[in-house]
Amino acid sequence: MIRVMDKLLLFLLSLAVGALSVLAFGIGLNWIPEEWSREIVQDLYSGKVEWLQWTVVAVSVVMFLIGLRFFYVSLRRSNSSAPSIDQRTEFGDIRISIETVENLALKAAGRQRGIKDLRARIRISEAGIDISLRAVADGESSIPVLTEEIQRAVKSHVEEITGIPVATVAVFVANIIQSTNFKSRVE
Template identity: 50%
Template sequence: MLAILLLSGKVPVELNDRNEQNLYITIVIVAVILFLLSIRFFYLSVRSERGHHHSVHQRTEFGDIQISLETIENMCLKSAERTKGVRDVKTRVRVIESGLEIMIRAIVDGESSIPELTENMQKTVHDQVEEITGIPVSSVSVFIANIVQSPAFKSRVE
Protein backbone atom coordinates (compact mmCIF):
# COMPACT_ATOMS: atom_id res chain seq x y z
CA MET A 1 0.00 0.00 0.00
CA LEU A 2 2.83 2.35 0.86
CA ALA A 3 4.52 1.51 -2.42
CA ILE A 4 1.39 2.48 -4.37
CA LEU A 5 1.11 5.76 -2.52
CA LEU A 6 4.80 6.54 -3.04
CA LEU A 7 4.70 5.71 -6.74
CA SER A 8 1.52 7.68 -7.37
CA GLY A 9 3.00 10.77 -5.74
CA LYS A 10 0.24 11.10 -3.11
CA VAL A 11 2.80 10.95 -0.30
CA PRO A 12 5.43 13.64 -0.69
CA VAL A 13 8.91 12.22 -0.24
CA GLU A 14 12.12 13.98 -1.13
CA LEU A 15 14.39 11.60 -2.94
CA ASN A 16 17.46 12.13 -4.99
CA ASP A 17 17.93 10.16 -8.20
CA ARG A 18 19.99 7.41 -6.55
CA ASN A 19 17.47 6.83 -3.70
CA GLU A 20 14.56 6.94 -6.11
CA GLN A 21 16.18 4.32 -8.32
CA ASN A 22 16.82 2.04 -5.28
CA LEU A 23 13.22 2.48 -4.14
CA TYR A 24 11.84 1.51 -7.54
CA ILE A 25 14.10 -1.55 -7.74
CA THR A 26 13.04 -2.65 -4.24
CA ILE A 27 9.37 -2.18 -5.08
CA VAL A 28 9.71 -4.17 -8.31
CA ILE A 29 11.52 -7.03 -6.52
CA VAL A 30 8.87 -7.19 -3.78
CA ALA A 31 6.09 -7.11 -6.38
CA VAL A 32 7.67 -9.95 -8.38
CA ILE A 33 8.12 -12.07 -5.25
CA LEU A 34 4.51 -11.52 -4.19
CA PHE A 35 3.29 -12.32 -7.71
CA LEU A 36 5.28 -15.59 -7.79
CA LEU A 37 3.94 -16.55 -4.35
CA SER A 38 0.37 -15.89 -5.46
CA ILE A 39 0.86 -18.06 -8.56
CA ARG A 40 2.26 -20.86 -6.38
CA PHE A 41 -0.67 -20.71 -3.94
CA PHE A 42 -3.17 -20.61 -6.79
CA TYR A 43 -1.55 -23.69 -8.36
CA LEU A 44 -1.62 -25.58 -5.06
CA SER A 45 -5.29 -24.80 -4.50
CA VAL A 46 -6.39 -25.74 -8.02
CA ARG A 47 -4.41 -28.88 -8.77
CA SER A 48 -5.92 -32.26 -8.05
CA GLU A 49 -3.98 -34.45 -5.71
CA ARG A 50 -2.92 -37.48 -7.70
CA GLY A 51 -2.07 -39.86 -4.87
CA HIS A 52 -5.04 -38.99 -2.70
CA HIS A 53 -8.20 -41.04 -3.16
CA HIS A 54 -11.52 -40.10 -1.64
CA SER A 55 -13.25 -43.20 -2.89
CA VAL A 56 -12.60 -46.65 -4.26
CA HIS A 57 -13.73 -47.32 -7.82
CA GLN A 58 -14.88 -50.70 -9.08
CA ARG A 59 -16.21 -51.68 -12.48
CA THR A 60 -18.88 -54.37 -12.84
CA GLU A 61 -20.70 -55.66 -15.89
CA PHE A 62 -23.56 -53.27 -15.09
CA GLY A 63 -21.49 -50.12 -14.53
CA ASP A 64 -19.20 -48.35 -12.10
CA ILE A 65 -19.31 -48.49 -8.30
CA GLN A 66 -17.72 -45.89 -6.04
CA ILE A 67 -17.42 -46.44 -2.31
CA SER A 68 -16.19 -43.50 -0.26
CA LEU A 69 -13.35 -44.02 2.18
CA GLU A 70 -15.58 -42.55 4.87
CA THR A 71 -18.04 -45.39 4.29
CA ILE A 72 -15.28 -47.97 4.61
CA GLU A 73 -13.92 -46.26 7.75
CA ASN A 74 -17.38 -46.34 9.34
CA MET A 75 -17.72 -50.01 8.39
CA CYS A 76 -14.37 -50.75 10.05
CA LEU A 77 -15.41 -48.76 13.11
CA LYS A 78 -18.67 -50.66 13.43
CA SER A 79 -16.95 -54.00 12.98
CA ALA A 80 -14.13 -53.22 15.44
CA GLU A 81 -16.53 -51.99 18.12
CA ARG A 82 -18.23 -55.41 18.12
CA THR A 83 -15.06 -56.97 19.52
CA LYS A 84 -15.53 -57.80 23.19
CA GLY A 85 -13.23 -55.75 25.43
CA VAL A 86 -12.88 -52.75 23.09
CA ARG A 87 -14.08 -49.40 24.45
CA ASP A 88 -13.05 -46.61 22.08
CA VAL A 89 -12.06 -47.05 18.42
CA LYS A 90 -10.80 -44.75 15.67
CA THR A 91 -10.13 -45.95 12.14
CA ARG A 92 -8.28 -44.73 9.09
CA VAL A 93 -8.26 -46.30 5.62
CA ARG A 94 -5.76 -45.77 2.82
CA VAL A 95 -5.89 -47.11 -0.71
CA ILE A 96 -2.70 -48.75 -1.93
CA GLU A 97 -1.97 -50.86 -4.99
CA SER A 98 -2.56 -54.19 -3.26
CA GLY A 99 -5.89 -53.13 -1.72
CA LEU A 100 -6.97 -51.34 1.41
CA GLU A 101 -4.70 -50.58 4.32
CA ILE A 102 -6.74 -50.23 7.51
CA MET A 103 -5.33 -48.67 10.66
CA ILE A 104 -7.24 -49.00 13.93
CA ARG A 105 -6.52 -47.15 17.17
CA ALA A 106 -8.32 -48.58 20.16
CA ILE A 107 -8.70 -48.28 23.90
CA VAL A 108 -9.43 -51.58 25.63
CA ASP A 109 -10.85 -52.57 29.00
CA GLY A 110 -7.65 -54.30 30.15
CA GLU A 111 -9.50 -57.42 31.29
CA SER A 112 -8.93 -59.44 28.10
CA SER A 113 -5.75 -60.74 26.53
CA ILE A 114 -4.55 -57.98 24.22
CA PRO A 115 -2.95 -60.32 21.61
CA GLU A 116 -6.17 -62.37 21.35
CA LEU A 117 -8.34 -59.25 21.30
CA THR A 118 -6.32 -57.55 18.54
CA GLU A 119 -6.12 -60.70 16.44
CA ASN A 120 -9.88 -61.18 16.74
CA MET A 121 -10.43 -57.50 15.80
CA GLN A 122 -8.10 -57.77 12.78
CA LYS A 123 -9.83 -60.89 11.49
CA THR A 124 -13.32 -59.48 12.04
CA VAL A 125 -12.56 -56.17 10.31
CA HIS A 126 -10.66 -57.85 7.46
CA ASP A 127 -13.38 -60.39 6.72
CA GLN A 128 -16.27 -57.93 7.11
CA VAL A 129 -14.78 -55.28 4.80
CA GLU A 130 -13.80 -57.79 2.12
CA GLU A 131 -17.19 -59.50 2.27
CA ILE A 132 -19.30 -56.33 2.15
CA THR A 133 -17.26 -54.22 -0.30
CA GLY A 134 -15.58 -56.88 -2.41
CA ILE A 135 -12.33 -54.91 -2.14
CA PRO A 136 -9.22 -56.82 -1.07
CA VAL A 137 -7.77 -55.78 2.28
CA SER A 138 -3.99 -55.92 2.29
CA SER A 139 -3.48 -55.23 6.00
CA VAL A 140 -5.25 -54.35 9.22
CA SER A 141 -2.98 -52.67 11.77
CA VAL A 142 -4.14 -52.27 15.36
CA PHE A 143 -2.64 -49.82 17.83
CA ILE A 144 -3.74 -50.21 21.44
CA ALA A 145 -3.46 -46.67 22.78
CA ASN A 146 -4.49 -47.30 26.39
CA ILE A 147 -6.72 -49.20 28.74
CA VAL A 148 -9.85 -47.77 30.28
CA GLN A 149 -9.21 -46.15 33.62
CA SER A 150 -11.88 -47.20 36.07
CA PRO A 151 -13.01 -44.29 38.22
CA ALA A 152 -12.06 -44.56 41.85
CA PHE A 153 -15.18 -44.45 43.98
CA LYS A 154 -14.80 -43.22 47.52
CA SER A 155 -16.91 -45.02 50.02
CA ARG A 156 -19.25 -42.85 51.95
CA VAL A 157 -19.06 -43.03 55.68
CA GLU A 158 -22.34 -42.49 57.42
Protein backbone atom coordinates in the same frame (compact mmCIF):
# COMPACT_ATOMS: atom_id res chain seq x y z
CA MET B 1 4.31 -32.91 -4.30
CA ILE B 2 1.97 -30.42 -5.98
CA ARG B 3 0.35 -29.56 -2.64
CA VAL B 4 3.76 -28.85 -1.11
CA MET B 5 4.63 -26.61 -4.05
CA ASP B 6 1.31 -24.79 -3.77
CA LYS B 7 1.90 -24.25 -0.06
CA LEU B 8 5.35 -22.83 -0.78
CA LEU B 9 3.96 -20.53 -3.47
CA LEU B 10 1.18 -19.39 -1.15
CA PHE B 11 3.77 -18.67 1.53
CA LEU B 12 5.83 -16.55 -0.90
CA LEU B 13 2.75 -14.69 -2.09
CA SER B 14 1.73 -14.03 1.52
CA LEU B 15 5.20 -12.67 2.31
CA ALA B 16 5.11 -10.35 -0.71
CA VAL B 17 1.62 -9.07 0.09
CA GLY B 18 2.63 -8.60 3.73
CA ALA B 19 5.75 -6.64 2.77
CA LEU B 20 3.77 -4.42 0.39
CA SER B 21 1.15 -3.86 3.09
CA VAL B 22 3.79 -2.79 5.62
CA LEU B 23 5.35 -0.47 3.01
CA ALA B 24 1.96 1.09 2.15
CA PHE B 25 1.16 1.42 5.85
CA GLY B 26 4.50 3.16 6.45
CA ILE B 27 3.97 5.55 3.54
CA GLY B 28 0.38 6.26 4.61
CA LEU B 29 1.44 7.22 8.14
CA ASN B 30 4.46 9.21 6.87
CA TRP B 31 6.91 6.88 8.59
CA ILE B 32 8.83 6.61 5.33
CA PRO B 33 10.06 10.05 4.29
CA GLU B 34 8.72 11.39 1.01
CA GLU B 35 12.26 12.02 -0.25
CA TRP B 36 13.15 8.32 0.04
CA SER B 37 10.01 7.28 -1.82
CA ARG B 38 10.68 9.81 -4.60
CA GLU B 39 14.32 8.82 -4.83
CA ILE B 40 13.51 5.11 -5.19
CA VAL B 41 10.86 5.81 -7.84
CA GLN B 42 13.22 8.14 -9.75
CA ASP B 43 15.99 5.52 -9.63
CA LEU B 44 13.55 2.97 -10.98
CA TYR B 45 12.49 5.12 -13.91
CA SER B 46 15.87 6.64 -14.71
CA GLY B 47 17.75 3.36 -14.86
CA LYS B 48 20.58 4.63 -12.65
CA VAL B 49 20.35 1.58 -10.43
CA GLU B 50 20.03 -1.29 -12.90
CA TRP B 51 19.87 -4.07 -10.30
CA LEU B 52 16.83 -2.38 -8.72
CA GLN B 53 14.97 -2.40 -12.04
CA TRP B 54 15.74 -6.05 -12.69
CA THR B 55 14.79 -7.01 -9.14
CA VAL B 56 11.43 -5.24 -9.41
CA VAL B 57 10.77 -6.84 -12.82
CA ALA B 58 11.74 -10.34 -11.59
CA VAL B 59 9.67 -10.11 -8.41
CA SER B 60 6.69 -8.75 -10.39
CA VAL B 61 6.86 -11.59 -12.92
CA VAL B 62 7.15 -14.23 -10.18
CA MET B 63 4.21 -12.75 -8.24
CA PHE B 64 2.14 -12.58 -11.44
CA LEU B 65 2.86 -16.25 -12.20
CA ILE B 66 2.03 -17.27 -8.64
CA GLY B 67 -1.21 -15.31 -8.91
CA LEU B 68 -2.03 -17.07 -12.19
CA ARG B 69 -1.37 -20.45 -10.58
CA PHE B 70 -3.79 -19.74 -7.74
CA PHE B 71 -6.35 -18.34 -10.16
CA TYR B 72 -6.15 -21.61 -12.11
CA VAL B 73 -6.39 -23.71 -8.93
CA SER B 74 -9.44 -21.76 -7.76
CA LEU B 75 -11.27 -22.32 -11.06
CA ARG B 76 -10.23 -25.94 -11.59
CA ARG B 77 -12.98 -28.43 -10.97
CA SER B 78 -12.13 -31.28 -8.69
CA ASN B 79 -12.89 -34.81 -9.89
CA SER B 80 -14.33 -35.76 -6.55
CA SER B 81 -15.40 -33.92 -3.47
CA ALA B 82 -13.98 -36.54 -1.12
CA PRO B 83 -11.20 -39.11 -1.42
CA SER B 84 -12.58 -42.37 -2.69
CA ILE B 85 -11.73 -45.84 -3.90
CA ASP B 86 -12.72 -46.28 -7.53
CA GLN B 87 -13.60 -49.60 -9.14
CA ARG B 88 -14.72 -50.47 -12.63
CA THR B 89 -17.24 -53.24 -13.21
CA GLU B 90 -18.91 -54.50 -16.36
CA PHE B 91 -21.91 -52.29 -15.50
CA GLY B 92 -19.99 -49.09 -14.80
CA ASP B 93 -17.87 -47.29 -12.25
CA ILE B 94 -18.19 -47.61 -8.48
CA ARG B 95 -16.80 -45.04 -6.05
CA ILE B 96 -16.66 -45.76 -2.33
CA SER B 97 -15.54 -42.94 -0.08
CA ILE B 98 -12.71 -43.45 2.39
CA GLU B 99 -15.09 -42.29 5.11
CA THR B 100 -17.43 -45.17 4.25
CA VAL B 101 -14.62 -47.69 4.64
CA GLU B 102 -13.62 -46.07 7.96
CA ASN B 103 -17.17 -46.36 9.24
CA LEU B 104 -17.40 -50.00 8.15
CA ALA B 105 -14.17 -50.78 9.99
CA LEU B 106 -15.37 -48.97 13.11
CA LYS B 107 -18.69 -50.80 12.98
CA ALA B 108 -17.03 -54.21 12.75
CA ALA B 109 -14.49 -53.42 15.48
CA GLY B 110 -17.15 -51.91 17.73
CA ARG B 111 -19.05 -55.20 17.80
CA GLN B 112 -16.21 -56.84 19.70
CA ARG B 113 -16.54 -57.02 23.46
CA GLY B 114 -13.88 -55.30 25.50
CA ILE B 115 -13.24 -52.39 23.12
CA LYS B 116 -14.08 -48.73 23.61
CA ASP B 117 -13.13 -45.41 22.00
CA LEU B 118 -12.30 -46.55 18.47
CA ARG B 119 -10.67 -44.51 15.73
CA ALA B 120 -9.80 -45.64 12.22
CA ARG B 121 -7.47 -44.48 9.47
CA ILE B 122 -7.57 -45.87 5.94
CA ARG B 123 -4.75 -45.91 3.40
CA ILE B 124 -4.86 -47.31 -0.10
CA SER B 125 -1.93 -49.45 -1.19
CA GLU B 126 -1.10 -51.63 -4.17
CA ALA B 127 -2.19 -54.74 -2.27
CA GLY B 128 -5.54 -53.27 -1.20
CA ILE B 129 -6.72 -51.28 1.77
CA ASP B 130 -4.56 -50.74 4.85
CA ILE B 131 -6.68 -50.16 7.95
CA SER B 132 -5.21 -48.77 11.16
CA LEU B 133 -7.35 -48.85 14.28
CA ARG B 134 -6.71 -47.12 17.59
CA ALA B 135 -8.65 -48.50 20.52
CA VAL B 136 -8.99 -48.47 24.28
CA ALA B 137 -9.44 -51.91 25.84
CA ASP B 138 -11.45 -52.71 28.95
CA GLY B 139 -8.53 -54.52 30.60
CA GLU B 140 -10.62 -57.60 31.30
CA SER B 141 -9.84 -59.50 28.07
CA SER B 142 -6.59 -60.81 26.67
CA ILE B 143 -5.23 -58.09 24.40
CA PRO B 144 -3.64 -60.46 21.83
CA VAL B 145 -6.88 -62.45 21.52
CA LEU B 146 -8.97 -59.30 21.40
CA THR B 147 -6.86 -57.62 18.69
CA GLU B 148 -6.80 -60.79 16.58
CA GLU B 149 -10.61 -61.00 16.75
CA ILE B 150 -10.85 -57.34 15.75
CA GLN B 151 -8.48 -57.85 12.82
CA ARG B 152 -10.40 -60.87 11.58
CA ALA B 153 -13.81 -59.19 11.98
CA VAL B 154 -12.77 -55.92 10.32
CA LYS B 155 -11.05 -57.64 7.40
CA SER B 156 -14.00 -59.93 6.63
CA HIS B 157 -16.65 -57.22 7.12
CA VAL B 158 -14.94 -54.61 4.93
CA GLU B 159 -14.13 -57.13 2.18
CA GLU B 160 -17.66 -58.52 2.24
CA ILE B 161 -19.39 -55.12 2.07
CA THR B 162 -17.05 -53.28 -0.33
CA GLY B 163 -15.61 -56.11 -2.40
CA ILE B 164 -12.17 -54.51 -2.03
CA PRO B 165 -9.32 -56.64 -0.66
CA VAL B 166 -7.99 -55.61 2.75
CA ALA B 167 -4.20 -55.93 2.84
CA THR B 168 -3.61 -55.24 6.54
CA VAL B 169 -5.53 -54.41 9.68
CA ALA B 170 -3.28 -52.88 12.34
CA VAL B 171 -4.67 -52.47 15.84
CA PHE B 172 -3.05 -50.12 18.33
CA VAL B 173 -4.29 -50.51 21.89
CA ALA B 174 -3.64 -47.06 23.30
CA ASN B 175 -4.79 -47.68 26.85
CA ILE B 176 -7.14 -49.61 29.09
CA ILE B 177 -10.23 -48.27 30.78
CA GLN B 178 -9.59 -47.31 34.36
CA SER B 179 -12.29 -48.59 36.63
CA THR B 180 -13.80 -45.91 38.86
CA ASN B 181 -15.37 -48.34 41.31
CA PHE B 182 -13.70 -47.86 44.63
CA LYS B 183 -14.95 -49.59 47.74
CA SER B 184 -15.20 -47.18 50.58
CA ARG B 185 -13.91 -48.39 53.86
CA VAL B 186 -15.80 -47.44 56.98
CA GLU B 187 -14.17 -47.87 60.35
